Amino acid sequence: MADIPALKALINESVMVLQADDYSEAQRQAALGTVFGVDTQLILDQTYFVIERDGQIVACGGWSYRRTLYGADALAGREDNTLDPKVDPARIRAFFVKPGWTRRGLGSQILTACEAAAEAAGFRRFDLGATLTGIPLYQAYGYEPIETTQAQMAGGLSLPIVRMGKALS
Template sequence: METIMLEHRNATRADLGILAALIDAAISELQRPFLTEAQIESSRQIMGLDTQLIDDGTYFVILLDSTIAGCGGWSRRATLYGSDATTGRDAALLDPVYDPARVRAMYTHPAYARRGVGRIILALCEQAARNEGFKRAELMGTMAGEPLYRACGYIPVERLVDGRGGVTVPLLRMTKRLM
């Protein structure tokens, strides 16, 4: 099996166009085995990038030969998931003593799926959160992301649906203790 060398860096606002296309491709293709077309379209309304993550310096891009293969980040803010356009966002800062860090907006371009991109993003997020004193991490997983999150030690807490996009989309809130 060929070994691929993935690198990472912090995302910048200059990446927004590439990230938008990557996120769209990931939602369109990787959710297909789990959601109907109407649910995929609804997902576009409740998922995506919150640029606060870029501004906070907590959003990463994963590179393969200078091509962005994936992206994702973490947050010290209260919002658990959603994009700039999603209603109900909360920029309040979390207390690492009591609150879990939020793993947010993880996407892999379909051409690079199942190559370790998601694992690298999770490891980067978890280490950065640990460095800031967080003892736990929490995320809102899609059905497509659930197997990865379980494999990386995340435990389901709550199954729910989000209908803010017009059609309900199943989601899974998951948590992990950061050692």
Template sequence: MYFHFRAATSEDIPVLSELIAASVRELQIEHTPEERELALATIFTIDTQLILDGTYSVALSEEGILAGCGGWSKRRTLYGGDRQIQAIAPELLDPSHDAAKIRAIFVHPAYSRQGLGSAILARSEKAAQDANFTGFEMGSTLAGVPLYTLKGYRKRGTITVPIGAEKTITIVRMAKSANPA
């Protein structure tokens, strides 16, 4: 299937929120329904800074339907959105020694298993490389770990993330060099 990509805009936020919710509710089966709903209210929310920075993209199907989204960041924040419980780290990264952050890749369930997540990841990595970053880092959901491992990312540890109501979920810190030796 063919997908058209473009930069996300603030006008996309309502439909992005719907896509993220559908993706989390149907594809993040490693978490209980309660955990998914709490995460949708905190970390699985829009990070408007990515949109403002111009580093977040949307993928549209041949019919013009929003099928996926994702991007990268030149800022320290590893994961999450505007409403996350933990502090956001908006400081700029230095491409000469920091890894770009691959961020917030979500695919609508109707378009899963069609290569879209891989395409979003590849576009995000290329854009970060074009900005002179030579490495990538991410905070992956448990559901994303198999894909990112297949694409050359290696686990660097786990992070326990509060999502409210005294509940947490696990995020896996993963990294990859843009030019593996």
């Protein structure tokens, strides 16, 4: 929980810089704190990972055994009831990398750790809500698009989110 201020700063910087080619500034600003942001339930569940370099968090991401697919604490409509690993896919959640630290395999390291932890918990399938920016990473690891939805935000804005899935072979 002590890392929350650093996580918020990392998420804000990541969204505003790295997602600039895929979303307008208005969309990115509206999404911060609701669609994008810290989900303390992941921290409490101990399913959220960070990578530090020189005492600074440079990447974060996690997985969940709860129904919510994406979003921060303030996102309306959260569903924190637990999933059944026999029938439900685990959720891959909240991946962000600090600008200047991309293309170093940090997202891949966290994704691999998340999948391994979810598999150890009995899950055989994974779902996630990808940003347009994140799609290439997830496709490289075998995730397939399922559907595109629109996250509704303040000011009548929306943000496309691509639900993707993967099953273990």
